[in-house]
Amino acid sequence: xxxxxxxxxxxxxxxxxxxxxxxxxxxxxxxxxxxxxxxxxxxxxxxxxxxxxxxxxxxxxxxxxxxxxxxxxxxxxxxxxxxxxxxxxxxxxxxxxxxxxxxxxxxxxxxxxxxxxxxxxxxxxxxxxxxxxxxxxxxxxxxxxxxxxxxxxxxxxxxxxxxxxxxxxxxxxxxxxxxxxxxxxxxxxxxxxxxxxxxxxxxxxxxxxxxxxxxxxxxxxxxxxxxxxxxxxxxxxxxxxxxxxxxxxxx
Numbered sequence: 001x002x003x004x005x006x007x008x009x010x011x012x013x014x015x016x017x018x019x020x021x022x023x024x025x026x027x028x029x030x031x032x033x034x035x036x037x038x039x040x041x042x043x044x045x046x047x048x049x050x051x052x053x054x055x056x057x058x059x060x061x062x063x064x065x066x067x068x069x070x071x072x073x074x075x076x077x078x079x080x081x082x083x084x085x086x087x088x089x090x091x092x093x094x095x096x097x098x099x100x101x102x103x104x105x106x107x108x109x110x111x112x113x114x115x116x117x118x119x120x121x122x123x124x125x126x127x128x129x130x131x132x133x134x135x136x137x138x139x140x141x142x143x144x145x146x147x148x149x150x151x152x153x154x155x156x157x158x159x160x161x162x163x164x165x166x167x168x169x170x171x172x173x174x175x176x177x178x179x180x181x182x183x184x185x186x187x188x189x190x191x192x193x194x195x196x197x198x199x200x201x202x203x204x205x206x207x208x209x210x211x212x213x214x215x216x217x218x219x220x221x222x223x224x225x226x227x228x229x230x231x232x233x234x235x236x237x238x239x240x241x242x243x244x245x246x247x248x249x250x251x
Contacts, residue, residue: 004034005219006072009212010061010091011080012041012053018246019205024078024212030250031216031234036072038064040082040091047204047245055083062094069098077102078215080208081109085127092134103136103218107211110144125149132164137224139211141170158184168214168228171195172206183228191225193232200239203247210235 009024021037028035038061044052077095082088095102138161149157161167162184171180179195213231238247
């Protein structure tokens with residue numbers, strides 16, 4: 001029996017399991033990888049209401065990372081919500097210290113689906129630039145990418161980010177061509193990933209599912225375009241699994 005690749009999720013805990021760590025782990029399991037997890041925040045929420053976010057101390061995050069890397073071989077890491085760019089940079093640097101070849105997929109969650117703001121948009125962008133230089137893929141949606149560099153146009157922002165790392169601009173919040181994703185690679189290539197399944201409904205945590213699905217597909221050995229394509233198809237299955245805000249996995 002073939003061993004599954006180990007994949008790490010660093011994200012918040014969502015009691016409803018639609019987003020965050022538990023959504024990541026369900027996705028990893030469904031896509032034939034073994035998921036381990038580090039909690040970056042404990043949230044008070046369900047699929048419609050968000051009341052509070054209690055951030056986990058960065059030293060605890062690092063201790064959890066250290067003991068996992070001591071036991072498991074981990075080459076791919078998905079990161080969701082982290083307190084701020086300063087903490088995120090420290091976490092990214094620590095991951096690279098644990099494994100210099102690690103590939104990090106960052107889902108820059110700036111606001112929950114219930115409109116809770118995780119990040120101050122006035123944060124120093126120098127630290128974020130340094131993070132981009134060290135990760136493998138950024139997966140913002142349209143609302144998020146417009147808030148990353150408020151002094152730039154959308155086209156300028158995409159150009160700036162893709163000069164540093166790969167970026168998948170997801171289309172779940174597009175006003176036109178809903179569901180159209182765009183992959184911009186660091187090498188200057190451009191790909192469009194159009195939606196296929198039309199029988200979908202909005203889901204809490206869909207961005208978490210997509211980014212963790214990409215991470216799992218990369219860990220399974222697929223190149224970035226194929227990994228994004230396969231992850232998109234899996235996410236569409238979750239989005240079409242029922243009519244509620246909480247999707248089913250492993251379907």
